[in-house]
Amino acid sequence: MQEMNNIAASDLNLLLVLEALLEERHVSRAALRLNRSQPAVSHALARLRDIFNDPLLVRGSDGMQPTARALQLAEPLLEALALVRSMVEQPLFGICQTERLFRVSLSDYGAAILLPALVSRLRQSAPLVDLTIVSYGRERALAALTDGELDLAVGVYPTLKQASHRDLNSTLLFEESFACLVDAKSTSVPLDLAAYLSRPHVQVSVALQDSSEIDTALLRLGHKRRIAVQIPHWSTAPDLVRGTDLILTTARRSIEHLSGHGLLCLEVPFALPSFPFVQTWHRRRDRDAAHHWLRGQIEGLVRQAA
Incomplete structure (x- = not known):
């Protein structure tokens, strides 16, 4: 598409902004995901609208919604960014050198059965990774994941399948009675x-x-x-x-x-x-290597305990 060529010639970062806006459908959350200010993302959206001669995102009853033109752009955008990332991403991920703070919601019960083993594993394998543990109610925890306040929530969340939580992914850790x-x-x-x-x-x-x-x-x-x-x-x-x-x-x-x-x-x-005990996160974290590693450690520790 000619518009894509115009972006490539001027600012490839606009592609990342467009991707975040189409997935988040919210300027503030897109800014949080990109680690940019909200005004900067709003300015980028204005530039994208000029380039494509289309509003791209419009306000609806359920927040910002993509236009038909934006939906048409989604697939070629995904392909273009996948190609760029395959060229620039590091082939190896080293957790032992990773400096990171993870914010996790755990109930009292979840902390008792998981946290001691998880902290021990982190101290051995990821000494520069820090944890902040909070204990939020169910709906508050899911809202905090959506807003970017939390990285991960571990517990029982019966409403995960509701449409309002469609952007949250989860994995089953075990069935409890x-x-x-x-x-x-x-x-x-x-x-x-x-x-x-x-x-x-x-x-x-x-x-x-x-x-x-x-x-x-x-x-x-x-x-x-x-x-x-x-x-x-x-x-x-x-x-x-x-x-x-x-x-x-x-x-x-x-x-x-x-x-x-x-x-x-x-x-x-x-x-x-019985009820599922899960870990859940926002899909914006799916390509986050350190986040993926943490989820894998939690799954492994649960299997080991079982």
């Missing part, structure tokens, strides 16, 4: 549904608006439990159960090792499906 933790002196074995509903419960939830698969399943059966204590940190929940009539229903891996010493890990007395 629920179990109940109770004080050994306060209950009979096995625990039945009537006893389960008659007792107060502890709920671990970072955000008030995070949905609970447990309460959704009970609602389908026409029941509702009483949440006597809601806390944001899993680590304190078992101590709240000990010596009380409270029940904690949570991920099995986090409590099965506590059975004994005055506590019991019991089966949930109604049907609860």
Whole structure:
């Protein structure tokens, strides 16, 4: 296309801006991805509109949308950038020399089962890689990935398949199931549904608006439990159960090792499906070699633990 030749003759960086804008459909997020200022990306968009004599991106009900002309450009743009990258990208990636800060959202539970092994691996293989760990609610974590605030989120995200999260990729780490933790002196074995509903419960939830698969399943059966204590940190929940009539229903891996010493890990007395524990990221990170390496380390550590 003649317009592509005009860009090649003037500024190849405009191709990168066009790629980011078509994928992000948002000037601020494109700027974040390119590590440029928003005014610089807006100026580049104005130049692209002049070159192609087309608005390329227009505001719609769901943010900025590509025009027919922009969609026509997408495939040749992809081919052109793939050729350029194949010529200039380094053939080898050395993590041991990589300086990087990764911002990761992990729940209390996820940190307990993953973080010690991951930090140990990083200190051995990637001593210049640093981690900042936050514990965001589910929807906040997904929004932070989209906005570029986070690099990776690891946990349970039931809404990942919704259209609003179409730009997020994910991989399954393992399937998890629920179990109940109770004080050994306060209950009979096995625990039945009537006893389960008659007792107060502890709920671990970072955000008030995070949905609970447990309460959704009970609602389908026409029941509702009483949440006597809601806390944001899993680590304190078992101590709240000990010596009380409270029940904690949570991920099995986090409590099965506590059975004994005055506590019991019991089966949930109604049907609860297993749930996927995943790592998820924005597709802008797909070609990031260091990010790909980190995801691979997490997958490997989970398989090793299993």
